[in-house]
Amino acid sequence: MRRRLLAIVCVSASLVSGCGLLPGSDGDRRTVTVWLMKDSASQQFLDRFSEDFEKQHPDFDLDIQIQQWTGIGPKVEEALKAGSDATDGPDVIEVGNTQVPQYVDGGRLLDLTLESVRDWGSKDWLPGLAEPGQLRSHQYGIPWYAANRVVIYRKDLFEAAGIEDLPKDREEWLAATEELNTDGNQGIYLAGQDWYTLAGFIWDEDGDLAVENGAVWEGSLHTDAALSGMEFYQELQGLGAGPVDADEQTPPLTDVFAKGQVAQIIAVPGSAQAILDTNPELKGKLGYFPVPGKEAGTPGAVFTGGSDLIIPRHADERDGAIAVIEALAGAKWNTELANTMNYVPNKAKLASALSGEEGAAAMAEGAAQGRATPSTPEWAKVEADNPIKTYMTKVLTGTDPETAAKQASDEITESLSSPG
Numbered sequence: 001m002r003r004r005l006l007a008i009v010c011v012s013a014s015l016v017s018g019c020g021l022l023p024g025s026d027g028d029r030r031t032v033t034v035w036l037m038k039d040s041a042s043q044q045f046l047d048r049f050s051e052d053f054e055k056q057h058p059d060f061d062l063d064i065q066i067q068q069w070t071g072i073g074p075k076v077e078e079a080l081k082a083g084s085d086a087t088d089g090p091d092v093i094e095v096g097n098t099q100v101p102q103y104v105d106g107g108r109l110l111d112l113t114l115e116s117v118r119d120w121g122s123k124d125w126l127p128g129l130a131e132p133g134q135l136r137s138h139q140y141g142i143p144w145y146a147a148n149r150v151v152i153y154r155k156d157l158f159e160a161a162g163i164e165d166l167p168k169d170r171e172e173w174l175a176a177t178e179e180l181n182t183d184g185n186q187g188i189y190l191a192g193q194d195w196y197t198l199a200g201f202i203w204d205e206d207g208d209l210a211v212e213n214g215a216v217w218e219g220s221l222h223t224d225a226a227l228s229g230m231e232f233y234q235e236l237q238g239l240g241a242g243p244v245d246a247d248e249q250t251p252p253l254t255d256v257f258a259k260g261q262v263a264q265i266i267a268v269p270g271s272a273q274a275i276l277d278t279n280p281e282l283k284g285k286l287g288y289f290p291v292p293g294k295e296a297g298t299p300g301a302v303f304t305g306g307s308d309l310i311i312p313r314h315a316d317e318r319d320g321a322i323a324v325i326e327a328l329a330g331a332k333w334n335t336e337l338a339n340t341m342n343y344v345p346n347k348a349k350l351a352s353a354l355s356g357e358e359g360a361a362a363m364a365e366g367a368a369q370g371r372a373t374p375s376t377p378e379w380a381k382v383e384a385d386n387p388i389k390t391y392m393t394k395v396l397t398g399t400d401p402e403t404a405a406k407q408a409s410d411e412i413t414e415s416l417s418s419p420g
Helices: 013-019 043-056 072-081 097-107 113-118 127-133 155-160 170-180 195-204 224-237 253-258 271-278 318-328 331-341 348-353 358-367 379-384 387-396 401-417
Strands: 030-037 060-067 092-096 142-148 150-154 210-213 216-219 264-267 286-289 302-310
Touching: 030 072, 030 318, 043 060, 043 318, 043 331, 060 318, 072 092, 072 097, 092 097, 092 318, 097 127, 097 302, 097 379, 127 142, 127 302, 142 331, 142 358, 150 155, 150 271, 150 358, 155 170, 155 286, 170 224, 195 224, 195 302, 195 387, 210 401, 216 401, 224 387, 224 401, 253 264, 253 271, 271 286, 286 358, 302 318, 302 358, 318 331, 331 348, 348 358, 379 401, 387 401
Parallel strands: 030 060, 030 092
Antiparallel strands: 092 302, 142 302, 150 264, 150 286, 210 216
């Protein structure tokens, strides 16, 4: 793969004096500062990566600085404000995939479209990671790793209900859940305001939470497609006793599942550890399968969480930053990270390299249908005072869905169109 390093500019040894130091020369090594988030990668992984990178790039040292998710937004904003002569700021920053749009504004990020298309195989990236990193067909956020929801289920309760085959489509899923909803058990625990799960059902119907109409974003919960997604959510949610006026964290759905009378929840596979910490007796009884879609053999759409890598436009070591991203997001280190941390790699075709862990395999299968929230910097305002949650509760408590959806769509439109 091509690397846009300083040495590339020097087309012959005779130009060395005009180009500065070549890789491997005896001059000073340059430091590439990388901000990565806490627990995104193990220290052992980072040690292996750093050693290999510095061996492959003898002109660069890596300074990997671990950041906390709490309060990271203002810190990144401040880093992106730095002047072009800054020498102590980050050259590469890990950000949440849906956070990229808010950092693109004002030309603050390096445009990596050329490298993405020419060198990095962008056509194969997971849409849920790649799309939020784009603005007007330009790529600013480079997919690093993904995580998405699957169905975590009780193998023993499925067996007791006589369910031998895991559901492969929505109808089979509803039928199985209804069979499981007996003998004091909930077929599924689904909180009434789990809007990320609702988004997946809406995407399955070819709908969306909001759509771009010219230069204006408009809420679209009132469309026929989105209403069909809500109708399915209502049917599934009714097969359990989840609260209609709370989200999946109130109470935490893992705590409810750990009590032992729930057959299924929709969560990331990593949630299983929290379940087992609360109730060790469930060890060996948990299984995973992708959220079923409308057609057998095609998993349902899911919200893709995860991280992208960005480069500030004023990065002091731009060439080194590009080399770091090329390595971290490339097949070798991307699959090693996925195996180490039970993530989904940034390309569906890399999923076969996973070590066979059941939850990660189910997650990778569903990730191929992954999506993200609308790619606009203003979406954060929608989530801050989330009208989608209010809409869901209204429908689940008997309000006319079309009326409630139109009101929520209008509120989303207002948030997306208001300045600041």
